[in-house]
Amino acid sequence: MYPFFSIIIPVYNCEKTIEETLESVLNQTISDYEIIIINDFSSDNTMEIVEKYKDKLNEIKVISNFKNLGVAESRNIGFKAAIGKYVALLDGDDVWTNDKLEKQRAVISKNNCDICCTAYNFIDSNSLMIKKTYNVPENLDYNMLLKENYIGCSTVVIKKELLHGNSMNSKFQHEDYAFWLRLARHGAKIIGINEPLVYYRILADSRSFxxxxxxxxxxxxxxxxxxxxxxxxxxxxxxxxxxxxxxxxx
The missing domain is CATH 1.10.12 (Lyase 2-enoyl-coa Hydratase; Chain  A, domain 2)
Incomplete structure (x- = not known):
């Protein structure tokens, strides 16, 4: 039987954060998911930590890249491997609240949306709260996204059928934003949950910094x-x- 969610987690040298990320998946209030970890040629102890979770987490799969391909290509590999009805994205340094997937599944069931995202909070390298909550509108469309990227990557779940023939483009620094725009331009129905269900980690060496x-x-x-x-x-x-x-x- 196919799971409702396929959780795609690209990892590259995430030894300091991956355990907290995986614990947030393990603690979800629903368990109807598979986990696909894309190891993007990590050279630290990330995969040793991941191995410890194989017995704890539902249907965990590990795909190892033959070289460092970057986060866009790693997610694309995960898209192809996913068998769930919806694909949930989670970066290896971000954290979900325990009820994140349950609340998104309820919204999906009610609205039959193509994409569901949520508000999120910010944490630092020590998992301490920083900044204010980033809020999202309930309904999002292409014109709104052109002016503001409301969709945090680790908050989003996407209907799997939308990914057939669609992929992230690694030539863009903001490959996720370019992807949301393309899907929205083609009519994807996007619903936002204005409740912070994700902790987005800000690091000094991150691209967004x-x-x-x-x-x-x-x-x-x-x-x-x-x-x-x-x-x-x-x-x-x-x-x-x-x-x-x-x-x-x-």
Whole structure:
């Protein structure tokens, strides 16, 4: 019998955080899931820790990349291996609340949505709370996402059938944001749960920590994927920048 969720966890040198991440899966209030861990050529003790969980976690699969492919390609590998009705994404340094999947399954059953995301909190390298909760609207569409990326990657579950012929593009720094835009542009129904069900970890060496590089990556998506001209790209980039400033100071 196929599980309802396939949980895809790409890992690369996550020895300091992967145990807390896996514990948050183990403690879910529902168990109708499989776990697919994509080892992206880790060189630390990440996989030794993962091995300890094989007897604890439901239907855990490990796929090891022959070289470091990056998070986008690792998730794509997980997409192909998944057999669940919905795919849940979780990064190897983020943490779920215990009822995350249960609440998303209830929303999916009620709305038959293609994508469900949630609000989230931020934690530091020591798992201490930082910043304010990032809230999400109940209903999301393409035009809203152009101005703001409301979808946190570790909050999202996606209907598996949407992934047939769709994959993340590693040429974009924000491969997840580019992916959400493409799915939304083609009519995906997206529902948000405005309750923080994920702890998103901010690390000094993370891609999102470099604001200049992050901004440049966002602009590239408008130009190269969405095929907007410079003026239209600047219009949406202005909204992105303004939202970033408000999130920091309000």
């Amino acid at each position: 470099n604001k200049f590089k992050s901004a440049k990556g966002r602009f590239k998506i408008y130009l190269d994927q969405e095929k907007f001209g410079v003026i239209k790209s600047l219009y949406y980039f202005f909204h992105y920048a303004a939202n970033g400033i408000m999130k920091k100071f309000l």
